[in-house]
Amino acid sequence: MTSVDRGYQGDGSAPPAPALTMRKAHQLELVHQVVAAGMTVAAAQLSRFVGQPLQIEAPRLGLCPVEQLVETALGSAFDLADWSAAEALTTGIYLSMSGDVTGHFLLLLAPADARALVAPLVSELAPDDAQRESLMLSALSEVGNITASSLLNALADAAHLRITASCPAIVTDMAGAILEWPVLDLIQSVDQAIFIETRIRIGAYATVGSLALIPRPDGLEALITGLSQRRAR
């Protein structure tokens, strides 16, 4: 018998959703390029905000059954990470996208790295520990705002669409539990998830974070249409 079950491919229960077929490979490539460019801009803005140099990897585009989003996004599915990566305590900065493109935006950092990232900003302002704690959360929210807005603005400009981001939610939990949120949202309507993810390395702390954009299927369609039209003009 052949392998079946690290993912279920078809589901009669799901409302019809645009299938991500090979036919659309070049369209996905277009989205990938534009998101990659947007992520570079976002990383540059982030670097300016935290006042530290920053490296960004070439973003990778992933396509997987929704249920495998956790393992695929964390790299366990490719032996890039241990299976227990889903258990690692992680600080997630989450924003949901709305407007013409809906979906999820996530910045994942090790909790210590998240602190280190904003510590230089916070230590200037906060005299005591209690204040520092709440300032750190605001600073991380701002990190989310800056990164998401630069990326989404780049996307919106390129595709002539209106994309807005929610307020950031900061959560520290197991990586698997954080990534469950987009899974729960997507699985109601679609079998396959697409995500674009990159690793960033920040400053002398060698902070390594993961930046992921997970559009909903209608959002992806809007993006593809917008980008294709622009290219056609």
Place this chain on the structure above:
Amino acid sequence: MMSTIPSPGSGLAAFGPEDDLSLQRSFEMLPDSSIGPWGGAVSSVSPSPSAAGAVISVGIGQCAVSADPAIALVSYGLGSCVGIAAWDPLRRIAGLVHILLPEPVSSAPAIPPERFASTAVPSLLHAMEVAGARISRLRLVAAGGARMLGALSASNSPVGNIGERNAAMVCAQVSAHGLCLAIQDFGGTRGRTLGLRVGSGEWWIHVAGSAATTKRQASEGHVCGTPRRDGGLKL
């Protein structure tokens, strides 16, 4: 890299051609080489269980059943998902299923059954039975069902209380089969990892951000626990 075919000596429940194919679909195993032993990268995150051995990671919507005493079945990072582990102390067969949702919407078919609490529990019990376990002997442990991403999961949103609904459906299904959860660890706002060692029936629940790991033998009896009420994690 993945196969559902139990390799010789793997100890995973073997299925004959006469077995229900749809059930086989839900079984899987990883080649031992792809599974890191405990004590590697994990140890910095959670206290590693004492005995070394291979781990089968049971992801969302998956079910695994094994009779290999050297193997541990683990669901990492359960948020609002629920992991349900079953162990037959006599035959030393263990199973673990990782559900995402309480039940399918409206009249939609529950495919795959392992995704939904309403169908995953019967599916797990059936799988255990097929592997040679007796349902009446099973010790069950369940964990998960947390309320995730606090602010975003308002209780009035359809997915906000999904953890609670998952936990309730698991409990209902377990009682419907005349069984009891020996240990249940539901609720709160933190992610959990649930693991079960096939050979010893030792299970553990690791809660995000806590240094301690709850560890117990599954054979310790049917004491129904109370839901955990823990606060959010500090950054």
